[in-house]
Amino acid sequence: MHTPSSLPSLVAGLVLLAGPAFAGCNDPPAPGVEWRRCLLDASDLSGADLSGAQLRDASFQRATLSGAKLAGVEAVEARFVSADLSGADLSGAILRNVDFTRTNLQGATLTGADLRRATLFRADLTGADLSGANLTGANLSGAVLGGARWTDGRRVCAAGSVGNCQ
Numbered sequence: 001m002h003t004p005s006s007l008p009s010l011v012a013g014l015v016l017l018a019g020p021a022f023a024g025c026n027d028p029p030a031p032g033v034e035w036r037r038c039l040l041d042a043s044d045l046s047g048a049d050l051s052g053a054q055l056r057d058a059s060f061q062r063a064t065l066s067g068a069k070l071a072g073v074e075a076v077e078a079r080f081v082s083a084d085l086s087g088a089d090l091s092g093a094i095l096r097n098v099d100f101t102r103t104n105l106q107g108a109t110l111t112g113a114d115l116r117r118a119t120l121f122r123a124d125l126t127g128a129d130l131s132g133a134n135l136t137g138a139n140l141s142g143a144v145l146g147g148a149r150w151t152d153g154r155r156v157c158a159a160g161s162v163g164n165c166q
Helices: 004-018
Strands: none
Touching: none
């Protein structure tokens, strides 16, 4: 049986067990924001700092994230169809099974990103940096790769490279 004197300890223990509070879909963009399963289609998040955010299964279709900081985000199965991520920093991001169909990734930094089984169908990766990225099982059909730095960090894809780095 708990006595009134042990009540503060009990409350403190329950608060610690509850873990951190997570942001909701309506919370403003911020590093580490929790936007899992959120619908953010057509949002303007240009230049936003979402470093380390949780974006699993979120939808950013037709959204503008140009120049956004998405380093270290966890966005497994997120959808960025027809979004603008030009100049965005996605270094170290976990982007497995992400749909980047027709996405503008011109000049984006994807160094060390996990893009396994990602769909990059007709995405524009002109001038993007894919150094150290994992593209195992990724669909690059129709992807524009001219000027992109390839996964080995040395090779730059020739102008006119579509679907594979030449």
